[in-house]
Amino acid sequence: MASETTLTAIPTGVVGKQAPGIWGFNGSQLIALLVLVAALALAPFFLYPVFVMKLLCFALFACAFNLLIGYVGLMSFGHAAYFGMGGYIAGHAAKVMGLTPEISIIAGGLVGAGLGVIGGWLAIRRQGIYFAMITMALAQMVYFFCVQAPFTGGEDGIQAIPRGKLFGVISLESDMAMYWVVAVVFLFGFMAIHRIIHSPFGQVMKAIRENEPRATSLGYRTDDYKLVAFILSCGLAGVAGATKTLVFGIATLTDVHFSMSGEVVLMTLVGGLGTIFGPVVGAAVVVGMQNYLAELGAWVTVIQGGIFVACVLAFRRGIIGELGNWFKVKL
Amino acid sequence: MLDLIEAYLGVPAPLLFGQLLLGLINGAFYAMLSLGLAVIFGLLNIINFTHGAQFMMGAFAAWMLLAMGTNNDAGLGIGYLLMFPLFWLVDAMTLKYQVSRQMRALAFGVVLLLFLPGLMVSLPGIGPLASVIATTLDLPTRIAAVLAWVFPNGLGYWAALPLCALLVGVNGVVLERVFISRLYKLDHLYGLLLTLGLGLIIEGIYRNKFGSSGLPYRIPAELQGAWDLGFMFMPIYRGWVVVAALIFCLATWLIIEKTRLGAYLRAATERAELVQAFGINVPRMITLTYGAGVALAAVAGVLAAPIYSVNPQMGSNLIIVVFAVVVIGGMGSILGSIVTGFGLGIVEGLTKVYYPEASATVIFVIMAIVLLARPAGLFGRA
Structure with a gap:
């Protein structure tokens, strides 16, 4: 049965009209980018830096996830596997192998991408909800692997991971030093995703999202494009997980668990699927909610479920999508 | 063998x-x-x-x-589950007799009112008197009491x-x-x-x-x-x-x-x-x-x-x-x-x-x- 509305329908009339901007950003996006950078620069002076770092790690994770769902139309329900595995690898590299933080983060990203090669290769054989179920099952397999494998420390996880010295020189033990590293990693990931979306490769991705048979008929090997997009997304998710591990000095099963996969879907949905800034805002909302509503305990699950239901029934464009629609700009 | x-x-x-x-x-x-x-x-x-x-x-x-019969929470749970057939009944009846949207909303509101007091009891800061009144008016609580009386052994x-x-x-x-x-x-x-x-x-x-x-x-x-x-x-x-x-x-x-x-x-x-x-x-x-x-x-x-x-x-x-x-x-x-x-x-x-x-x-x-x-x-x- 053909679906009448695609998952990431961009409202007609929103696209176009704007003057071509710089680096593929249009006018409104440039303003939003400036606001984002300013917020990044000022946030640690007003908010608890560790909280902002956590937020940025999840924002990068959500952006990586959005690269798949928002621009290729692939709903991965197992992104926690790549996020969590990136974290474990970075923790192992920093603690056991004594590598510097930048190498640990790169290692986390590479392993995330490597897992993505296998997961993507299997999952792109099916589409739609089957894709979602396959990614979810594969992630559950990674979870059970992490429960049993010796290097992950099972239920205890890897604890007391040192932040180390950046390039072997600058100590990151102070929160502010670590903050600037996280901010740079986040901005790098954010700009990389923006660059991917606006490359010719990104145009093909969007073509697949809109109409895959047509992209095939134009001569594109859509499976190859989907696989590369999946690997890129997983690699960036791995980078996000690795960074989070270094910030908190701990890698645990929570980060590979299915509920984390659900959370990143929630962040992206709340912010706006297929918008560049949406996942960042969504991550801020969800992480902030968990932080400030922590005393509610198990009710947080109920609230999260309620947000899912509300978003799907009434609020499908997400916060940024609705804002963009309201001001007739593309964010 | x-x-x-x-x-x-x-x-x-x-x-x-x-x-x-x-x-x-x-x-x-x-x-x-x-x-x-x-x-x-x-x-x-x-x-x-x-x-x-x-x-x-x-x-x-x-x-x-x-x-x-013995556990109040258990009876309450059944009481809440029994609210759903009511919803279905109202939904089916209002659709069958093609009542107006407003009447439909009103009917659903009445069903909601039947178990809203019980939910309000769990809100923080509710006074003891209000709590007693709410519990008395709450339908699932009543159902739980009746069930416990009819089926003491469950x-x-x-x-x-x-x-x-x-x-x-x-x-x-x-x-x-x-x-x-x-x-x-x-x-x-x-x-x-x-x-x-x-x-x-x-x-x-x-x-x-x-x-x-x-x-x-x-x-x-x-x-x-x-x-x-x-x-x-x-x-x-x-x-x-x-x-x-x-x-x-x-x-x-x-x-x-x-x-x-x-x-x-x-x-x-x-x-x-x-x-x-x-x-x-x-x-x-x-x-x-x-x-x-x-x-x-x-x-x-x-x-x-x-x-x-x-x-x-x-x-x-x-x-x-x-x-x-x-x-x-x-x-x-x-x-x-x-x-x-x-x-x-x-x-x-x-x-x-x-x-x-x-x-x-x-x-x-x-x-x-x-x-x-x-x-x-x-x-x-x-």
């Missing part, structure tokens, strides 16, 4: 048969749950992520029916089987009417996200009310004890679970393949518009199909209650494996999902005997292999 088998298999026979039985029981739950998912997917085109929560609700409903296992299917099934019907039916014209993935959210809500509520430690449910007196089969002792209840699951699965298959109702169902799965044009109420059929799939999950939950401890996570742990089972079997065939469910349960049991480290992952590995060899699934159509 047994020695020969043991020499041939390389493991003690009781261990092998014990794990085979455990595998069969797991397989029974895989089969019942994936069957429900397949029936729902066939007609509604959504993957019901709430299925695990509904399985859990079935087990909890059985526990609540048994404990409602309702046992045999009553629970049909009652839980009914209670949870009607709950599913209301979910379909209120939420899911709004999504049929959208991308299927929205249905997945919505049911995921509903599952989170249900699980969170149960965890808040009953904790996550798990509640015991005793095996009914008729099914206690074990049979000596010569090569192993088989607990009667475990044998019953396998047989009962087979009966439920085959009954579902018979209904779908051999009855007129099943013929309508299969026709609507193929071409819903055409079936509607012949004068069959397809929207109502969709609603009832969802309810039936949910009821099947609830029955599986009741069967599971004496085996696993009744806890809010029991469904979400199972459902991801069931998704893998569904991918392996493909959702095209009813009989296929039954066979795949039982088969994978047995494979899992055998893995526990020969290579225990892989027992948690073996189904996912099989899924990967099947995806490579037959992407549409063993019984699926491309």
